Amino acid sequence: MRLKSLTALALAAPASALLRFGCSQLVVERLDPLVNPGLNPSPHLHQIIGGNAFNLTMDAASGDIAERATCTTCQFSEDFSNYWTAVLFFRARNGTYYRVPQIPNVGFSGQTGGMTVYYMQDGLANYQQTSKVTAFKTGFRMLIGEASYRNKAQSNRFRQITYTCLKDPGTRFPESMDFPKVPCPAGIMANVRFPTCWDGKNLDSPDHMAHMSYPETGTFESGGPCPASHPVRVPQLMYETIWDTAAFNAQELWPEDGSQPFVWSMDDTTGFGSHGDYMFGWKGDSLQRAMDSPCYVNCPTLKTQAIAEMNKCAVPNTVDENYDGWLKALPGAPRSMTGMKA
Template sequence: MPRRSRYLSGTLIASALLLTSVGLGTVAANAGPTETAEATGPAVHAGHTMAVSTKSSPEDPDGDGYIPANPPVTGVSPSTKEPPHRYFHEFQANCSVTHTAPDDPIVYAQQPGKSHDHTFMGNRTTNAYSTTASLDAGTTTCLAPGDRSGYWMPTMYNGDKPVLPVGPQVIYYKAGVTDYTSVRPFPKGLRYVVGNPMQSATEFRNHKGFVEGWECGDSFFNVDFPKNCPSRPDVQVNIRWQAPSCWDGKNLDTPDHKSHMAYPVVNPGTNNNICPADHPVALPMIEFKMAFPVNGDLSKLRLASGPSYSFHYDFFNAWDDRTLKAMVDHCIVGGLQCDARGYDQTHPEAGAALNDRYELP
């Protein structure tokens, strides 16, 4: 079904903002930039509970927070080309909820129960001890068996009752840059946090990942949960939120879980979206479109991370390399609007990247 597909730029967030997951606590709506967390334990700044983000793990044995890519991607310059216009260059990863747990294998690796509660999708095995190897060996609720990635976000509550998305959720993989032909697959093991659970309402609204905020019925662009949500079976609370899509080519993770990634910037010469020079590698732009089965009175709605504007999510890539490359090349580089098997109904002549079992033919 046709729908809007776009990259929305917003005000740049202060570089000191820490994109990490935190325990549920008081979130100051007018708090400013925060300081880097110390590895010794939580510290309180401006009413926020800071996250411990450094601890030794199988993939980060020295616990410095850096996980280098092996091999790194070098010799890449941001593409300023403008290929033939195609309104769509995307595919979907449709993944269902697997479980909830107070774990976060990115921010609180090897520390079970340390995080606020998360709702996990995709890989069934995701927990505090997850590594690239463990996810690669796991199974998935994504329609494509080759997508063993972990996707998670703070659990939503209506009062004390969890509100869990039902059925496969829409996770778009899009081109965030104008030259969609320059987009390449994620490196195995890449991980990052999108958004900031400690952001203020204004920072949430002005974040580059903001698309339409919280939606319900005919109410869009909300920072807070909508106050008027029709009590109808077909109405749910939705949010759309986009991830950065430019990579430094060097690190699969960094101590703040965000510095190795960047949002595209506008090339002043052409007004095209390009990757910045220090993050020149164009990767797919993930966009969460989550649907929560709740409507009517939303006065008791909250997130495990705090208020509505504390929304954020995590991504840990564990796609089968060949499957992901087939989807990226066919759908994003090919300028198509694909479903979860890489098929574009408006271009049946292009065929599909995957077979009827969502696997490589």
């Protein structure tokens, strides 16, 4: 259903913007300059996309990300923001782990891993995207989700962090809040949607969430109003990451009890700990101009780059640790986990 909505949006020539674009992989490593600035390595592994100003600290005092970056892995070359999530692993019956590769979304063939990023003014049912929103400001950052959550009651705090079991690359529903319980032929899509109401004052908050809020009533999709405490409507930021789980779908590879074998890098086998981090880094007023323009995928107000150029941008891995091949434990896990049985 969502894919049909996206197609309709493309054909309807929206009055305002819905940005959907790909970003290749920048780096995979145990750094988290939002939650654990200066800590090398951070507790669990992340996969990061965006501008090459990404580093260990990235505190506000270090200046505008867009001014420090020299390249970006994103299609829109004025977007030097950084976006990241945890990393998905497959756990074999013998307790060893293998990092699940990422594959490009529909429309971004040739992209090296990474994610698809959305900035939306309205829910997809409003093909014209007519609402006016205020773009994020220089220095803005936020987090959604909680890495330590392990059950639905906890994760209900976050309304729109979900998974889609892909029957084919175009599958977009149904969505679940926990990991799919059956093999997914075309992979698992992890969806992360951020709140859309800002307090209008703070670029960040101690928990990286309090300066943001969900609508007071209803949802972003239904056009619910922002609460008085967070009156400024901002774009809905959304990530789609496709994990290529097809190579691990044979039933004889799954645990003998039939339970699903995938685990997030923070040792979450439930899926309820999914989370996403964001540091704004658009050049000048480029995002606001885009939000005020009739943009969809191709945007006349933004500069774009070829996928080959996106794939060239990278930063060196600063954590001396192996993430590939069969691992005895998750990166950062206590060695006592070595040899743990599925």
